[in-house]
Amino acid sequence: MSVSKGILLKKLSDGVLNMEEEAVIEACNEYVEAGYPAFDGIMEGLVDGMNRASQLYEDEEYFVTDLLLCSDAMYEGLSVLRPHIPSNEMEREKPKGVIGVVEGDTHDIGKNLVKIMLDTAGFDMIDLGRDVPLQNFVDKVKEVNASFVCMSTLMTTTMGGMGTVIELLKEAGIREQVKVIIGGGPISKKFADTIGADGYSSNAVEAVKLIKGLLEIA
Structure with missing residues (x-):
């Protein structure tokens, strides 16, 4: 039995x-x-x-x-x-997401945890790794038709790159079709609002909840 x-x-x-x-x-x-x-x-x-x-x-x-x-x-x-x-x-279509650590930063443990949690939540994640050239985020979003992009950094010196990616998404004409979520040690909701990101998360569990909310997934 x-x-x-x-x-x-x-x-x-x-x-x-x-x-x-x-x-x-x-x-x-x-x-x-x-x-x-x-x-x-x-x-x-x-x-x-x-x-x-x-x-x-x-x-x-x-x-x-x-x-x-x-x-x-x-x-x-x-x-x-x-x-x-x-x-x-x-074969059910999974929402695609692009994730990476912005150029100039090689700290990726937090990013890896977020990717693991998004994988387990059923998202199709494309991991660009660490120290990612800013244009690469935009190119990959276009290539895979991603629904969202996650960027992280632990360094104040590389935070500005996140805003640059958002501007590059606008220049490429695809800002409206992709949600931008940022996180990492020095990042705050205020900073996210300042650069025009769609959301900020302080940890991997919150990131999953946030993205599901932004994409209106139960």
Whole structure:
């Protein structure tokens, strides 16, 4: 007799939360063999675990390194479950987002966390990496027809580049079709308003909520 779906979903969630890659892989295989929907396993198991980990990070019980280890466990689980998602569910159009650290800054841990959370929330993320030339943000938004762009920096000396990207988006005639979200240590809502960004987020969890709100996604 197979284990109940609820018990296996909790195993998946707990495995991610506890950074246990092997436990997650084992639970994913058990879940698939029991015939439960892979999509539910991802959203109600793996993503749930990542959300719980993010909450502990917000509560200052987990560190950035813990979150990255949780995400490693989550990605191991995704590699098991994704092949079992029916093609019609895989084909659903995901909102595309471009993310990167602006030119002159190589600090990317915060950016990586935001990307992980947006990945798990179902967005199709294109990661430009760190120290990204400003025009590259605009070029990639045009190339993939992105719905939003996320920029981060931890340095006051590179903050101005974010405003430049917004001006470049205007010059390219695509500012109205893309939401601009910024974040990072020295960034504030006041700064976001000053340069004409659509939103500011102080952490990865808030970034997901903010973007869903801007794109009017439930």
